[in-house]
Amino acid sequence: MSILSRSIMLLSRSLFLYGLTESRMGSTMILILFAIISILIVIKNPFLSIIPITLITIYYILYSMIKQLLYGALVVAIPSLWMSLSNVLALYIMAKPIDIFNVLTIFIKAEVGALAILFVMHNINIFELTYISQLLSKKLTFTLILLMRVLPHFLKEAYEMIYIHKLKNEKMWKTLAMLFIRSDEITAFFTEGLYLKRNHIKPKLLYKKHTLLVQLILIIVNTTSFVFIKHISY
Amino acid sequence: MKKQKVLEVNDLSVSVCSRPILKNITFTLHLGEALLITGRSGCGKTTLLRALTGIAKELYNLNVVGRIKICGEKIHSSSEASKYIHYVVQEPWFSISAPYPISELFIHSYKNQQYIECLAKTFSIYHKLWESSTNLSAGEAERIALIEAFASDKKIVLIDEATSYLDKKSKELVVDTVKKLKEYGLSLIIVDHNVELWSRIVDSILYIEDGYAKIFDNVYETPIYHQLLSLREKYRELKINKNSKNKDTILEVYDLWYKYPDSNDYIIKSFNINVTSGEVIWIKGSSGSGKTTLLKLLAGILKPSRGYIKRPRNIQFIPENPLHYISNPIVVEELRNGIEIAKLVNLEGSLYTPIAFLSSGERRRLAIVSAFMRQSKLLLIDEPTVGLDPWNALNILNIIHRLVKNGSTIIIASHSDDIGAIATNSYEV
Numbered sequence: 128m129s130i131l132s133r134s135i136m137l138l139s140r141s142l143f144l145y146g147l148t149e150s151r152m153g154s155t156m157i158l159i160l161f162a163i164i165s166i167l168i169v170i171k172n173p174f175l176s177i178i179p180i181t182l183i184t185i186y187y188i189l190y191s192m193i194k195q196l197l198y199g200a201l202v203v204a205i206p207s208l209w210m211s212l213s214n215v216l217a218l219y220i221m222a223k224p225i226d227i228f229n230v231l232t233i234f235i236k237a238e239v240g241a242l243a244i245l246f247v248m249h250n251i252n253i254f255e256l257t258y259i260s261q262l263l264s265k266k267l268t269f270t271l272i273l274l275m276r277v278l279p280h281f282l283k284e285a286y287e288m289i290y291i292h293k294l295k296n297e298k299m300w301k302t303l304a305m306l307f308i309r310s311d312e313i314t315a316f317f318t319e320g321l322y323l324k325r326n327h328i329k330p331k332l333l334y335k336k337h338t339l340l341v342q343l344i345l346i347i348v349n350t351t352s353f354v355f356i357k358h359i360s361y
Numbered sequence: 362m363k364k365q366k367v368l369e370v371n372d373l374s375v376s377v378c379s380r381p382i383l384k385n386i387t388f389t390l391h392l393g394e395a396l397l398i399t400g401r402s403g404c405g406k407t408t409l410l411r412a413l414t415g416i417a418k419e420l421y422n423l424n425v426v427g428r429i430k431i432c433g434e435k436i437h438s439s440s441e442a443s444k445y446i447h448y449v450v451q452e453p454w455f456s457i458s459a460p461y462p463i464s465e466l467f468i469h470s471y472k473n474q475q476y477i478e479c480l481a482k483t484f485s486i487y488h489k490l491w492e493s494s495t496n497l498s499a500g501e502a503e504r505i506a507l508i509e510a511f512a513s514d515k516k517i518v519l520i521d522e523a524t525s526y527l528d529k530k531s532k533e534l535v536v537d538t539v540k541k542l543k544e545y546g547l548s549l550i551i552v553d554h555n556v557e558l559w560s561r562i563v564d565s566i567l568y569i570e571d572g573y574a575k576i577f578d579n580v581y582e583t584p585i586y587h588q589l590l591s592l593r594e595k596y597r598e599l600k601i602n603k604n605s606k607n608k609d610t611i612l613e614v615y616d617l618w619y620k621y622p623d624s625n626d627y628i629i630k631s632f633n634i635n636v637t638s639g640e641v642i643w644i645k646g647s648s649g650s651g652k653t654t655l656l657k658l659l660a661g662i663l664k665p666s667r668g669y670i671k672r673p674r675n676i677q678f679i680p681e682n683p684l685h686y687i688s689n690p691i692v693v694e695e696l697r698n699g700i701e702i703a704k705l706v707n708l709e710g711s712l713y714t715p716i717a718f719l720s721s722g723e724r725r726r727l728a729i730v731s732a733f734m735r736q737s738k739l740l741l742i743d744e745p746t747v748g749l750d751p752w753n754a755l756n757i758l759n760i761i762h763r764l765v766k767n768g769s770t771i772i773i774a775s776h777s778d779d780i781g782a783i784a785t786n787s788y789e790v
Contacts, residue, residue: 146492273458275460294662294677322419322439329469
């Protein structure tokens, strides 16, 4: 198995198939705020993205998820590299001078931005998400939890189907067509299985104090850094 | 003391486009009682559950006539039924809406975390509470769905074919769970062919035949019990003779090890096997023991961490869900116009039927024969009888028996003891 396919396998497993780890018992809202501030720091000064990256790394180490971060960084490096190289290509076509510093900036912005989003996705607290969404609409709450439930289920089945059809030497479009048939079936099965429950959803909040505390420290350090950077740049 | 009536069903009839499925079904269920609904496949057992929940009318547009009363309240719709009924479908993972079991139990009840954890400990499923729902085995999903009924204070639990996907140990665990729920005062309606399994729990049996229902007090008096006994005789007739003379080696595996990239433990440890032509190898083991992983390694889908596999080219792998194997929208296309081969598995009448409309048994037959067409040398089949009733399971074993006679070599991973009827050799993982 190539390092890339290993990385994709591990990343998708960690996103969708890992359980409700302690790292997922903090606040999603704090994490979203953290990601926004991290992106703002990167926009302001890409080379100071070392601060949010260090904070993210500490979080992953603290919850024994460093492997996920490394593989995640490797996977998101592909689109980041593509973005920076397409910039080089564009400059080359337009016969303009290529600025290595600019190319590096694009890469860092894309990489850190993607890692910050991945960080949020890895650590979503389902309880908080459903609790907030029910304030807007109960249907939205059901849709959200169902999405988080159905997506990994479908991905797991899709992986299997793709591999098996590869053994059969089938064309990709045939696999896609069968995936559509299966997704229809999965929808029908979930509809029947959950039909009676649809009106009885009662979201409640559930946190772990330790995780909340760590996330609060992270956001305080990140915000302070951002304010400091802003102050310096004036 | 007279027990409280929880469910009263009077003259319930269900039909589709004026074709009757169920006719004048009448029965009563008391508090803390368990009723077993049984009968041959297609007799209308699941339709009866759907009619009780309102799903038959609202999701399947079936015509439902008759009176249903729960705790004295007349039931006309699914939202009225949902106040009292918890419904666990045949594939239990489709009854779980949340990504983690703890969130499922927490979100669908008024109970707090301590209560849910305590409940999970009582039902011996605490260790799975924080895992991903997608990774639950069928037995674990079934038990989570069942204790959810208790956590959400429902009065009646409907369980459709609870054991069809389970190994022996999981079946016993599910039966124990149902027994505990009954002791806690829940009323249960269980649909299953395996009447013997439920004999120590159920109070009465509703046997359905030709749309009509008959009540029995003892599972051993039901016609299906005697039909299953005579079916066991047919399994004995399937035995394949092991003749090891002048056989070619088809597959060689030496010191095979495997672990997933994010795991520290090996799931396959030092596995060795030598398969010769015409053999039926049975890889046995309980759910989660690594049988499917082993088949994927043999097929070349996964690469071993250590060890050596010498395999023929173009191995075909049929997964647990046969739809994952099929790659064409209709039967005749999947079989590349092979009408003769369709006859081999009794699919000649369904040549132009869309795959989506085939039953699980038909899909499995199609997948097996389609794989045989593509590569007759070595077929790997994962759980070929899971989810099937005993008659369909026997059909599948008959087909495998016929393919072996036609020169195929087959490796089957299964927790079902039925495979023993055709296996020439077995390995435990």
